[in-house]
Amino acid sequence: xxxxxxxxxxxxxxxxxxxxxxxxxxxxxxxxxxxxxxxxxxxxxxxxxxxxxxxxxxxxxxxxxxxxxxxxxxxxxxxxxxxxxxxxxxxxxxxxxxxxxxxxxxxx
Amino acid sequence: xxxxxxxxxxxxxxxxxxxxxxxxxxxxxxxxxxxxxxxxxxxxxxxxxxxxxxxxxxxxxxxxxxxxxxxxxxxxxxxxxxxxxxxxxxxxxxxxxxxxxxxxxxxxxxxxx
Numbered sequence: 170x171x172x173x174x175x176x177x178x179x180x181x182x183x184x185x186x187x188x189x190x191x192x193x194x195x196x197x198x199x200x201x202x203x204x205x206x207x208x209x210x211x212x213x214x215x216x217x218x219x220x221x222x223x224x225x226x227x228x229x230x231x232x233x234x235x236x237x238x239x240x241x242x243x244x245x246x247x248x249x250x251x252x253x254x255x256x257x258x259x260x261x262x263x264x265x266x267x268x269x270x271x272x273x274x275x276x277x
Numbered sequence: 278x279x280x281x282x283x284x285x286x287x288x289x290x291x292x293x294x295x296x297x298x299x300x301x302x303x304x305x306x307x308x309x310x311x312x313x314x315x316x317x318x319x320x321x322x323x324x325x326x327x328x329x330x331x332x333x334x335x336x337x338x339x340x341x342x343x344x345x346x347x348x349x350x351x352x353x354x355x356x357x358x359x360x361x362x363x364x365x366x367x368x369x370x371x372x373x374x375x376x377x378x379x380x381x382x383x384x385x386x387x388x389x390x
Binding site: 211214 | 333368379
């Protein structure tokens, strides 16, 4: 079993729909990252959180430390949100352990 | 500051050849990380530096791999006697302090033929 599990692996939505991506982890962490990766490989950090909830524009990230679970929500999704979203946890040594990613496609 | 840069962006090499990649972190970031990502998978940790000291190496980093950060600024990752299984995206990230957010470079895509 991987230390970081994401679901779903793939997600297709219509423009305007609300999207939720889930991340569960099995190790102790100091923080959790949500990352976005577009075709071509570049990774952009969306959020780093260790408790509660953060919001940036149409993106919302939540984390429940007791349940070892985090969610990334995209409100009013748009085709430009199409990307791979990766959950990563920061553990010992501050290195990141990554989930397998969720490939999101938003259709116009 | 323009962020983390990596060079080259793409590298095609024949099996058995040596390759070297470079990463320039954000100025004054004292932590630098190397990750590897194979197609369709999430990245995996390879190694990281605090200033010039290499503090941890993953079991994924075989003896053919070596990384350096000689002056605590840029870093190089060398792969000797490349194998087809080394084909991947090699990502570099840096952070300003131990618990800080990591900023990623664009990656170097290696194809071993």
